[in-house]
Amino acid sequence: MCCQQCMKLEQLIEFIEENCKGIPKGVIFDCDGVLVDSVEANMAFYNAIRKKLGLPELNAEQREYCQMSTAAQALEHITPEPLREQMHIAVREISYARDIEPMIQASENLVPLLKALSGKFLLGIHTNRTGPIDYMLERLEMGGYFDPIMTVRYCEPKPSPDGAVKILSKWGLEPHQVLFIGDSSMDMQTARAAKIPFLSYRNDSIIDYGTCCDFALLEKALLSFIEE
Structure with a gap:
Protein backbone atom coordinates (compact mmCIF):
# COMPACT_ATOMS: atom_id res chain seq x y z
CA MET A 1 0.00 0.00 0.00
CA CYS A 2 1.38 3.38 -0.98
CA CYS A 3 0.16 6.85 -0.02
CA GLN A 4 0.02 9.85 -2.34
CA GLN A 5 2.85 11.50 -0.41
CA CYS A 6 5.04 8.42 0.04
CA MET A 7 8.66 9.52 0.35
CA LYS A 8 11.37 8.22 -1.94
CA LEU A 9 14.67 6.97 -0.50
CA GLU A 10 16.52 10.25 -1.04
CA GLN A 11 13.70 12.24 0.58
CA LEU A 12 13.63 9.87 3.56
CA ILE A 13 17.38 10.13 4.11
CA GLU A 14 17.22 13.91 3.85
CA PHE A 15 14.33 14.08 6.32
CA ILE A 16 16.12 11.91 8.89
CA GLU A 17 19.43 13.73 8.56
CA GLU A 18 17.83 17.16 8.85
CA ASN A 19 15.51 16.40 11.76
CA CYS A 20 17.88 14.15 13.73
CA LYS A 21 20.76 16.56 13.12
CA GLY A 22 22.93 13.85 11.67
CA ILE A 23 22.95 10.18 12.62
CA PRO A 24 19.96 8.97 14.70
CA LYS A 25 20.77 6.60 17.56
CA GLY A 26 17.35 5.25 18.47
CA VAL A 27 13.94 4.48 16.99
CA ILE A 28 10.64 4.45 18.88
CA PHE A 29 7.81 2.49 17.27
CA ASP A 30 4.09 2.67 17.88
CA CYS A 31 2.61 -0.84 18.04
CA ASP A 32 -0.82 -1.17 16.43
CA GLY A 33 -0.81 -0.05 12.82
CA VAL A 34 3.00 0.20 12.75
CA LEU A 35 4.67 -2.90 14.16
CA VAL A 36 1.59 -5.03 13.64
CA ASP A 37 -1.30 -5.05 11.21
CA SER A 38 -3.97 -5.21 13.89
CA MET A 103 -5.58 -12.53 13.50
CA ILE A 104 -2.73 -10.07 14.17
CA GLN A 105 0.30 -10.23 11.87
CA ALA A 106 3.63 -8.39 11.69
CA SER A 107 3.67 -5.47 9.30
CA GLU A 108 5.24 -6.09 5.91
CA ASN A 109 9.07 -6.05 5.89
CA LEU A 110 9.13 -5.26 9.62
CA VAL A 111 11.03 -8.31 10.88
CA PRO A 112 13.86 -7.90 8.33
CA LEU A 113 14.09 -4.24 9.39
CA LEU A 114 14.49 -5.18 13.04
CA LYS A 115 17.16 -7.76 12.23
CA ALA A 116 19.08 -5.18 10.21
CA LEU A 117 18.86 -2.46 12.88
CA SER A 118 19.54 -4.69 15.89
CA GLY A 119 22.83 -3.79 17.56
CA LYS A 120 23.15 -0.65 15.45
CA PHE A 121 20.24 1.42 16.80
CA LEU A 122 18.36 1.42 20.10
CA LEU A 123 14.79 0.19 19.55
CA GLY A 124 11.79 0.88 21.76
CA ILE A 125 8.00 0.68 21.73
CA HIS A 126 5.49 3.25 22.94
CA THR A 127 1.93 1.91 22.82
CA ASN A 128 -1.44 2.67 24.37
CA ARG A 129 -1.98 -1.03 24.99
CA THR A 130 -2.57 -1.83 28.63
CA GLY A 131 -1.36 -5.40 29.02
CA PRO A 132 2.01 -6.98 28.20
CA ILE A 133 2.76 -7.59 24.53
CA ASP A 134 5.78 -9.88 24.92
CA TYR A 135 3.88 -13.02 23.89
CA MET A 136 2.61 -11.36 20.72
CA LEU A 137 6.10 -10.10 19.85
CA GLU A 138 7.57 -13.58 20.34
CA ARG A 139 4.86 -15.15 18.18
CA LEU A 140 5.60 -12.70 15.40
CA GLU A 141 9.41 -13.16 15.61
CA MET A 142 9.96 -9.74 17.16
CA GLY A 143 10.94 -10.82 20.64
CA GLY A 144 14.12 -9.44 22.16
CA TYR A 145 14.54 -6.43 19.87
CA PHE A 146 12.88 -3.75 22.01
CA ASP A 147 13.94 -2.15 25.27
CA PRO A 148 12.04 -0.51 26.76
CA ILE A 149 8.45 -1.42 25.91
CA MET A 150 6.26 1.39 27.22
CA THR A 151 2.62 0.45 27.76
CA VAL A 152 0.12 2.44 29.81
CA ARG A 153 1.12 0.22 32.71
CA TYR A 154 4.30 2.23 33.00
CA CYS A 155 3.37 5.66 31.68
CA GLU A 156 0.52 7.99 30.92
CA PRO A 157 -1.31 7.14 27.67
CA LYS A 158 -0.56 9.01 24.49
CA PRO A 159 -0.80 11.84 23.53
CA SER A 160 1.03 12.52 26.81
CA PRO A 161 4.80 12.60 26.12
CA ASP A 162 5.43 10.76 29.40
CA GLY A 163 6.33 7.41 27.82
CA ALA A 164 8.52 8.95 25.14
CA VAL A 165 10.38 11.02 27.72
CA LYS A 166 10.95 7.91 29.85
CA ILE A 167 12.41 6.11 26.84
CA LEU A 168 14.77 9.02 26.19
CA SER A 169 15.83 8.96 29.84
CA LYS A 170 16.55 5.21 29.77
CA TRP A 171 18.57 5.58 26.59
CA GLY A 172 20.37 8.72 27.77
CA LEU A 173 19.64 10.46 24.48
CA GLU A 174 18.43 13.89 23.43
CA PRO A 175 15.10 14.11 21.56
CA HIS A 176 16.73 14.97 18.23
CA GLN A 177 18.80 11.76 18.37
CA VAL A 178 15.67 9.61 18.12
CA LEU A 179 13.04 8.93 15.46
CA PHE A 180 9.41 8.26 16.46
CA ILE A 181 7.39 6.21 13.95
CA GLY A 182 3.60 6.27 14.26
CA ASP A 183 0.44 6.10 12.20
CA SER A 184 -1.97 8.40 14.02
CA SER A 185 -2.42 12.01 15.02
CA MET A 186 -2.05 10.87 18.62
CA ASP A 187 1.42 9.48 17.86
CA MET A 188 2.36 12.72 16.14
CA GLN A 189 1.14 14.79 19.11
CA THR A 190 3.14 12.58 21.48
CA ALA A 191 6.34 12.92 19.48
CA ARG A 192 5.97 16.66 19.10
CA ALA A 193 5.27 17.12 22.81
CA ALA A 194 8.51 15.24 23.53
CA LYS A 195 10.31 17.21 20.77
CA ILE A 196 11.20 13.96 18.96
CA PRO A 197 11.27 13.95 15.14
CA PHE A 198 8.15 12.16 13.90
CA LEU A 199 7.83 9.96 10.83
CA SER A 200 4.34 9.05 9.64
CA TYR A 201 3.87 5.41 8.63
CA ARG A 202 1.33 4.83 5.84
CA ASN A 203 -0.77 7.86 6.74
CA ASP A 204 -0.30 10.97 4.65
CA SER A 205 -3.19 12.76 6.35
CA ILE A 206 -1.24 13.61 9.52
CA ILE A 207 1.87 15.22 8.14
CA ASP A 208 2.68 17.73 5.42
CA TYR A 209 6.13 16.60 4.25
CA GLY A 210 5.37 13.00 3.37
CA THR A 211 5.08 9.55 4.88
CA CYS A 212 6.98 6.25 4.83
CA CYS A 213 5.05 3.34 3.35
CA ASP A 214 7.71 0.63 3.23
CA PHE A 215 9.91 -0.64 6.03
CA ALA A 216 12.38 -1.99 3.44
CA LEU A 217 12.88 1.62 2.33
CA LEU A 218 13.34 2.76 5.93
CA GLU A 219 15.95 0.03 6.42
CA LYS A 220 17.97 1.35 3.48
CA ALA A 221 17.65 4.92 4.74
CA LEU A 222 18.78 4.18 8.30
CA LEU A 223 21.61 1.88 7.30
CA SER A 224 22.95 4.55 4.94
CA PHE A 225 23.96 6.55 8.02
CA ILE A 226 26.29 3.86 9.36
CA GLU A 227 27.85 2.58 6.15
CA GLU A 228 31.59 3.05 5.99
Whole structure:
Protein backbone atom coordinates (compact mmCIF):
# COMPACT_ATOMS: atom_id res chain seq x y z
CA MET A 1 0.00 0.00 0.00
CA CYS A 2 1.38 3.38 -0.98
CA CYS A 3 0.16 6.85 -0.02
CA GLN A 4 0.02 9.85 -2.34
CA GLN A 5 2.85 11.50 -0.41
CA CYS A 6 5.04 8.42 0.04
CA MET A 7 8.66 9.52 0.35
CA LYS A 8 11.37 8.22 -1.94
CA LEU A 9 14.67 6.97 -0.50
CA GLU A 10 16.52 10.25 -1.04
CA GLN A 11 13.70 12.24 0.58
CA LEU A 12 13.63 9.87 3.56
CA ILE A 13 17.38 10.13 4.11
CA GLU A 14 17.22 13.91 3.85
CA PHE A 15 14.33 14.08 6.32
CA ILE A 16 16.12 11.91 8.89
CA GLU A 17 19.43 13.73 8.56
CA GLU A 18 17.83 17.16 8.85
CA ASN A 19 15.51 16.40 11.76
CA CYS A 20 17.88 14.15 13.73
CA LYS A 21 20.76 16.56 13.12
CA GLY A 22 22.93 13.85 11.67
CA ILE A 23 22.95 10.18 12.62
CA PRO A 24 19.96 8.97 14.70
CA LYS A 25 20.77 6.60 17.56
CA GLY A 26 17.35 5.25 18.47
CA VAL A 27 13.94 4.48 16.99
CA ILE A 28 10.64 4.45 18.88
CA PHE A 29 7.81 2.49 17.27
CA ASP A 30 4.09 2.67 17.88
CA CYS A 31 2.61 -0.84 18.04
CA ASP A 32 -0.82 -1.17 16.43
CA GLY A 33 -0.81 -0.05 12.82
CA VAL A 34 3.00 0.20 12.75
CA LEU A 35 4.67 -2.90 14.16
CA VAL A 36 1.59 -5.03 13.64
CA ASP A 37 -1.30 -5.05 11.21
CA SER A 38 -3.97 -5.21 13.89
CA VAL A 39 -6.72 -2.85 12.82
CA GLU A 40 -9.25 -5.45 11.69
CA ALA A 41 -8.40 -7.77 14.58
CA ASN A 42 -9.03 -4.99 17.10
CA MET A 43 -12.22 -3.96 15.35
CA ALA A 44 -13.40 -7.58 15.44
CA PHE A 45 -12.93 -7.53 19.22
CA TYR A 46 -14.91 -4.33 19.71
CA ASN A 47 -17.64 -5.43 17.29
CA ALA A 48 -17.96 -8.73 19.16
CA ILE A 49 -18.58 -6.75 22.34
CA ARG A 50 -21.18 -4.57 20.63
CA LYS A 51 -22.93 -7.60 19.15
CA LYS A 52 -23.32 -9.08 22.63
CA LEU A 53 -24.84 -5.77 23.73
CA GLY A 54 -27.27 -5.69 20.80
CA LEU A 55 -25.51 -2.73 19.19
CA PRO A 56 -24.58 -2.23 15.50
CA GLU A 57 -21.01 -2.51 14.27
CA LEU A 58 -18.64 0.40 14.76
CA ASN A 59 -18.98 3.40 12.49
CA ALA A 60 -16.00 5.19 10.93
CA GLU A 61 -15.57 7.66 13.81
CA GLN A 62 -15.70 4.90 16.41
CA ARG A 63 -13.17 2.77 14.51
CA GLU A 64 -10.70 5.65 14.37
CA TYR A 65 -11.09 6.42 18.07
CA CYS A 66 -10.68 2.76 19.09
CA GLN A 67 -7.50 2.32 17.07
CA MET A 68 -5.79 5.29 18.73
CA SER A 69 -6.99 4.83 22.31
CA THR A 70 -6.43 2.47 25.20
CA ALA A 71 -8.83 -0.48 25.42
CA ALA A 72 -10.53 1.03 28.45
CA GLN A 73 -11.03 4.37 26.68
CA ALA A 74 -12.31 2.64 23.55
CA LEU A 75 -14.79 0.42 25.36
CA GLU A 76 -16.18 3.38 27.28
CA HIS A 77 -16.44 5.42 24.10
CA ILE A 78 -18.40 2.80 22.13
CA THR A 79 -20.70 1.67 24.96
CA PRO A 80 -23.70 3.74 26.04
CA GLU A 81 -23.59 4.40 29.77
CA PRO A 82 -26.66 2.24 30.61
CA LEU A 83 -24.88 -0.77 29.07
CA ARG A 84 -21.50 -0.34 30.77
CA GLU A 85 -22.07 -3.07 33.37
CA GLN A 86 -23.17 -5.54 30.67
CA MET A 87 -20.14 -4.51 28.63
CA HIS A 88 -17.74 -5.63 31.37
CA ILE A 89 -19.49 -9.00 31.46
CA ALA A 90 -19.22 -9.31 27.66
CA VAL A 91 -15.47 -8.53 27.79
CA ARG A 92 -14.93 -11.42 30.21
CA GLU A 93 -16.79 -13.77 27.86
CA ILE A 94 -14.49 -13.06 24.91
CA SER A 95 -10.96 -14.46 24.86
CA TYR A 96 -8.71 -11.90 23.17
CA ALA A 97 -5.78 -14.34 23.23
CA ARG A 98 -7.79 -17.19 21.69
CA ASP A 99 -10.19 -15.41 19.35
CA ILE A 100 -8.51 -12.16 18.34
CA GLU A 101 -4.72 -12.24 18.68
CA PRO A 102 -4.17 -15.00 16.05
CA MET A 103 -5.58 -12.53 13.50
CA ILE A 104 -2.73 -10.07 14.17
CA GLN A 105 0.30 -10.23 11.87
CA ALA A 106 3.63 -8.39 11.69
CA SER A 107 3.67 -5.47 9.30
CA GLU A 108 5.24 -6.09 5.91
CA ASN A 109 9.07 -6.05 5.89
CA LEU A 110 9.13 -5.26 9.62
CA VAL A 111 11.03 -8.31 10.88
CA PRO A 112 13.86 -7.90 8.33
CA LEU A 113 14.09 -4.24 9.39
CA LEU A 114 14.49 -5.18 13.04
CA LYS A 115 17.16 -7.76 12.23
CA ALA A 116 19.08 -5.18 10.21
CA LEU A 117 18.86 -2.46 12.88
CA SER A 118 19.54 -4.69 15.89
CA GLY A 119 22.83 -3.79 17.56
CA LYS A 120 23.15 -0.65 15.45
CA PHE A 121 20.24 1.42 16.80
CA LEU A 122 18.36 1.42 20.10
CA LEU A 123 14.79 0.19 19.55
CA GLY A 124 11.79 0.88 21.76
CA ILE A 125 8.00 0.68 21.73
CA HIS A 126 5.49 3.25 22.94
CA THR A 127 1.93 1.91 22.82
CA ASN A 128 -1.44 2.67 24.37
CA ARG A 129 -1.98 -1.03 24.99
CA THR A 130 -2.57 -1.83 28.63
CA GLY A 131 -1.36 -5.40 29.02
CA PRO A 132 2.01 -6.98 28.20
CA ILE A 133 2.76 -7.59 24.53
CA ASP A 134 5.78 -9.88 24.92
CA TYR A 135 3.88 -13.02 23.89
CA MET A 136 2.61 -11.36 20.72
CA LEU A 137 6.10 -10.10 19.85
CA GLU A 138 7.57 -13.58 20.34
CA ARG A 139 4.86 -15.15 18.18
CA LEU A 140 5.60 -12.70 15.40
CA GLU A 141 9.41 -13.16 15.61
CA MET A 142 9.96 -9.74 17.16
CA GLY A 143 10.94 -10.82 20.64
CA GLY A 144 14.12 -9.44 22.16
CA TYR A 145 14.54 -6.43 19.87
CA PHE A 146 12.88 -3.75 22.01
CA ASP A 147 13.94 -2.15 25.27
CA PRO A 148 12.04 -0.51 26.76
CA ILE A 149 8.45 -1.42 25.91
CA MET A 150 6.26 1.39 27.22
CA THR A 151 2.62 0.45 27.76
CA VAL A 152 0.12 2.44 29.81
CA ARG A 153 1.12 0.22 32.71
CA TYR A 154 4.30 2.23 33.00
CA CYS A 155 3.37 5.66 31.68
CA GLU A 156 0.52 7.99 30.92
CA PRO A 157 -1.31 7.14 27.67
CA LYS A 158 -0.56 9.01 24.49
CA PRO A 159 -0.80 11.84 23.53
CA SER A 160 1.03 12.52 26.81
CA PRO A 161 4.80 12.60 26.12
CA ASP A 162 5.43 10.76 29.40
CA GLY A 163 6.33 7.41 27.82
CA ALA A 164 8.52 8.95 25.14
CA VAL A 165 10.38 11.02 27.72
CA LYS A 166 10.95 7.91 29.85
CA ILE A 167 12.41 6.11 26.84
CA LEU A 168 14.77 9.02 26.19
CA SER A 169 15.83 8.96 29.84
CA LYS A 170 16.55 5.21 29.77
CA TRP A 171 18.57 5.58 26.59
CA GLY A 172 20.37 8.72 27.77
CA LEU A 173 19.64 10.46 24.48
CA GLU A 174 18.43 13.89 23.43
CA PRO A 175 15.10 14.11 21.56
CA HIS A 176 16.73 14.97 18.23
CA GLN A 177 18.80 11.76 18.37
CA VAL A 178 15.67 9.61 18.12
CA LEU A 179 13.04 8.93 15.46
CA PHE A 180 9.41 8.26 16.46
CA ILE A 181 7.39 6.21 13.95
CA GLY A 182 3.60 6.27 14.26
CA ASP A 183 0.44 6.10 12.20
CA SER A 184 -1.97 8.40 14.02
CA SER A 185 -2.42 12.01 15.02
CA MET A 186 -2.05 10.87 18.62
CA ASP A 187 1.42 9.48 17.86
CA MET A 188 2.36 12.72 16.14
CA GLN A 189 1.14 14.79 19.11
CA THR A 190 3.14 12.58 21.48
CA ALA A 191 6.34 12.92 19.48
CA ARG A 192 5.97 16.66 19.10
CA ALA A 193 5.27 17.12 22.81
CA ALA A 194 8.51 15.24 23.53
CA LYS A 195 10.31 17.21 20.77
CA ILE A 196 11.20 13.96 18.96
CA PRO A 197 11.27 13.95 15.14
CA PHE A 198 8.15 12.16 13.90
CA LEU A 199 7.83 9.96 10.83
CA SER A 200 4.34 9.05 9.64
CA TYR A 201 3.87 5.41 8.63
CA ARG A 202 1.33 4.83 5.84
CA ASN A 203 -0.77 7.86 6.74
CA ASP A 204 -0.30 10.97 4.65
CA SER A 205 -3.19 12.76 6.35
CA ILE A 206 -1.24 13.61 9.52
CA ILE A 207 1.87 15.22 8.14
CA ASP A 208 2.68 17.73 5.42
CA TYR A 209 6.13 16.60 4.25
CA GLY A 210 5.37 13.00 3.37
CA THR A 211 5.08 9.55 4.88
CA CYS A 212 6.98 6.25 4.83
CA CYS A 213 5.05 3.34 3.35
CA ASP A 214 7.71 0.63 3.23
CA PHE A 215 9.91 -0.64 6.03
CA ALA A 216 12.38 -1.99 3.44
CA LEU A 217 12.88 1.62 2.33
CA LEU A 218 13.34 2.76 5.93
CA GLU A 219 15.95 0.03 6.42
CA LYS A 220 17.97 1.35 3.48
CA ALA A 221 17.65 4.92 4.74
CA LEU A 222 18.78 4.18 8.30
CA LEU A 223 21.61 1.88 7.30
CA SER A 224 22.95 4.55 4.94
CA PHE A 225 23.96 6.55 8.02
CA ILE A 226 26.29 3.86 9.36
CA GLU A 227 27.85 2.58 6.15
CA GLU A 228 31.59 3.05 5.99
